[in-house]
Amino acid sequence: MTKFHHTLNCKDCKSKGIIFKSLCNEELDMINQNRFEVSFKAGEIMFKQGTPSPHFLCLTKGLAKIYIEGRGKNLILALVKPVEYIFGPGVYVDNRHHYSAAAVEDSTACLVDAATYKLLIRQNPDFADEFIKRVSNQAIYNFEQVISLTQKQMPGRIADALIYLSEFVYDSNPFEMSLSRQDLADISGMSKESAIRILKDFKDEEILSIDGNSINILNPRLLKQISETG
Amino acid sequence: MTKFHHTLNCKDCKSKGIIFKSLCNEELDMINQNRFEVSFKAGEIMFKQGTPSPHFLCLTKGLAKIYIEGRGKNLILALVKPVEYIFGPGVYVDNRHHYSAAAVEDSTACLVDAATYKLLIRQNPDFADEFIKRVSNQAIYNFEQVISLTQKQMPGRIADALIYLSEFVYDSNPFEMSLSRQDLADISGMSKESAIRILKDFKDEEILSIDGNSINILNPRLLKQISETG
């Protein structure tokens, strides 16, 4: 994990997230003065559940997973790609991370002091609205996730994960999956072996073609149907 | 469902939630002018997933459940008691309810126009902070819930539900459960029959005594241990 100051100013940052659109130049300066950039190699942990949480993290390059560490198993809540940010609920509660984050691919991120961020939320109602909107969207997504995990059977859950990967994470089909099978299992809340078996079933039914980590969704319609019928 | 204007002003309301503590009299007046009170009989639906969501709802009497309607099954996300409020994430996203709510006991609630509420969040940073804090707490609770539902086996999940009921909902032990067995199952993400069986096991092991809907936790330490070991 290398720490270094970025030469760019936030005002000029090409990878500035849309979250910052409601901030004026002065406010962006404030963020700029309280930030530093960090890079992570694939596999490295970015922060760990239970540790103090003093930062807002904006992913500028790579891919990260955020996951809850349960009893032996992990549950991946979401994958985060540029330019999205991670700002856990602990910041407003107990200053602790309630989930861990790790780099799935080599990544870089901007860290901003949480206090600065909270101050801006108080100062700028548009920014606050944007933030609440974002938190709300996340909550809604979590509802769908819980229903998927608790009420769908394994094929439905794997279908959900594959659709999520293709449509929201890699934004393409076919796609090269930078996740391990274990990660896929951790997204879908099942054992690695089960995840592999379902993938194979999908391959046998010619819903997918799989070559190592390259996945091609051959029958998106059927996959969506499996997702819906659970 | 009866609609009537409450005689009291919000300023004097005995059951005013702590959320309102950061509002000045003028702001409370604003809420007061945009609110009405409704009462629900036990079992009545307060609002339904998918319908437009123009209100902030504050429960002043009774007990309500909020639940997601999945494929045939429901998943109860939380029980709401006085004086807590329900303000779904849809208000900031698509103006739709993303979960349903129903009265478990005879209840009354104050409904406040959502636009008014959102305006106050923009106006009053302390109020906004309180609101975000509350949303954050909810998110953290949801994490624990997801882990319970996806990584614990049935006895652990029922233990979690019973602890939740005793410690957070009814605030007592023994307690009279106003929920049905189906509700208990919907909290724990399992079939009604399974929930009943686990209850019986706990009774046989003398962790609980059960008489109809009266539940007495005889061995809280062991119950907690079952919750933790899953």
Added chain:
DNA sequence: TCCCGGAATTGATATTTATCAACATTATCA
């Protein structure tokens, strides 16, 4: 290049959980 360790795969088996059906109990209401 060869070897090693971790990931992926497969099969056999055990465990967990749901479903179905039958019956008991309780609440409701005319």
Added chain:
DNA sequence: TGATAATGTTGATAAATATCAATTCCGGGA
């Protein structure tokens, strides 16, 4: 009050899923 429906309970069975063990595959160093 008695009939009737809803809720609760139990047992038998089937389905879903995890676990364990044994290979195989693959990439990165010495």
